[in-house]
Amino acid sequence: MSEQEQVVKLDLSGLKEAMTETVKQAVKSVAEQMTPKPPAEGKGVVIGSNKDMNKLVESLKHCRESDIKEQWSLTIPNYTLYEIAANLRDYVWITEEISGKVGDIVNIPYVKDHDFQTLTNVGDAFSGETTGLVAVLTTVLKEAGSWSDIGYADIEKIDRNLLDELNSRYVIAARRAEDSNLIAALIAFTGTNFAGTVVDTGSTGFSILSIPKAIALLLAAQKNVAPQNAGLILYMTPKGYGALLKTFTSNATIMYGIGAPLTNTMIEKWLGVTILIGGRVDSKKRTASGSTGTCEVQWLMRPKRCLALAPKRDLLIETDKQIATRKLRLTASHTFGVKVLDAKEAVRILCLTTAIS
Numbered sequence: 001m002s003e004q005e006q007v008v009k010l011d012l013s014g015l016k017e018a019m020t021e022t023v024k025q026a027v028k029s030v031a032e033q034m035t036p037k038p039p040a041e042g043k044g045v046v047i048g049s050n051k052d053m054n055k056l057v058e059s060l061k062h063c064r065e066s067d068i069k070e071q072w073s074l075t076i077p078n079y080t081l082y083e084i085a086a087n088l089r090d091y092v093w094i095t096e097e098i099s100g101k102v103g104d105i106v107n108i109p110y111v112k113d114h115d116f117q118t119l120t121n122v123g124d125a126f127s128g129e130t131t132g133l134v135a136v137l138t139t140v141l142k143e144a145g146s147w148s149d150i151g152y153a154d155i156e157k158i159d160r161n162l163l164d165e166l167n168s169r170y171v172i173a174a175r176r177a178e179d180s181n182l183i184a185a186l187i188a189f190t191g192t193n194f195a196g197t198v199v200d201t202g203s204t205g206f207s208i209l210s211i212p213k214a215i216a217l218l219l220a221a222q223k224n225v226a227p228q229n230a231g232l233i234l235y236m237t238p239k240g241y242g243a244l245l246k247t248f249t250s251n252a253t254i255m256y257g258i259g260a261p262l263t264n265t266m267i268e269k270w271l272g273v274t275i276l277i278g279g280r281v282d283s284k285k286r287t288a289s290g291s292t293g294t295c296e297v298q299w300l301m302r303p304k305r306c307l308a309l310a311p312k313r314d315l316l317i318e319t320d321k322q323i324a325t326r327k328l329r330l331t332a333s334h335t336f337g338v339k340v341l342d343a344k345e346a347v348r349i350l351c352l353t354t355a356i357s
Contacts, residue, residue, distance in 0.1 A: 057160055085172065085175045093308040096310075106310040107138055108308055112133050144177035149322060150328050178338070184338075189343045193344070208247050208270065214300040223302060237279075301346040
């Protein structure tokens with residue numbers, strides 16, 4: 001061995017144990033960082049699966065430190081439960097003509113139903129034009145909404161469950177706004193525009209006989225009312241529906257006749273007609289000979305044929321910090337258009353207000 005050469009000896013006897021301990025400590029450190037911190041005493045933590053919604057909740061809670069201006073949108077479902085609303089959106093024609101587009105005018109093209117002329121001889125001239133075979137209905141958009149201020153102290157208590165509940169209430173309000181404006185569009189027409197009018201003279205205010213009378217008027221207007229062809233819907237006010245219940249409960253044959261007793265269920269269908277209860281109440285003066293008084297209006301109509309709904313966008317919810325009042329303002333708005341496609345698809349049923357009160 002030369003003077004420049006040196007012998008180096010490595011002691012590896014404890015290397016395996018040292019590496020194992022290092023890995024253990026690294027894993028422990030990572031696990032501690034991933035473990036959620038326990039909530040402060042007296043406060044609960046709700047962990048949601050929607051990361052974006054959880055981020056929104058956290059941003060709302062920290063409005064003291066940041067100048068928040070958030071917004072989000074909700075898709076209004078075509079089927080909801082547990083609220084007093086007719087949910088006419090489920091039964092009207094929905095057009096996406098203006099959805100997500102610029103402008104506030106909705107154009108709804110349609111093709112008119114009509115009858116052929118029968119000629120005396122083949123080759124004869126038709127006596128006149130079928131007018132309005134293809135046409136476009138136009139309506140201006142409406143906007144509905146509400147706003148409310150929430151104090152900073154209350155915002156700190158918001159969790160995912162409360163925010164979900166708030167969103168659901170906004171959706172319900174939007175559905176009611178749609179119902180109200182759709183029925184208002186019908187009310188704007190005069191009686192001669194409809195397939196007919198039934199004036200209920202029953203002592204309870206609404207007789208079950210009014211339904212077959214209204215069906216007969218639709219048939220006379222050449223409307224197919226068969227259940228397999230979309231069927232019919234009956235829009236009723238709360239008082240009108242209560243009067244209907246009275247007529248059923250006073251008829252033992254119907255209450256305890258063939259089929260399940262009505263004492264065990266709500267009346268949702270009768271003669272193939274789906275019954276809807278809405279909050280929109282409109283009144284008309286009686287027009288029948290010898291009749292006086294004010295009536296609440298109920299509507300029998302064909303779904304998807306009588307009314308149209310044109311949503312502009314999903315329900316929009318915005319927040320804005322009100323520094324002077326130390327509150328956060330929530331504003332919800334819904335923009336949509338409504339239109340009567342064919343008033344002959346509806347029959348008015350007038351129920352004497354004093355009888356159904």
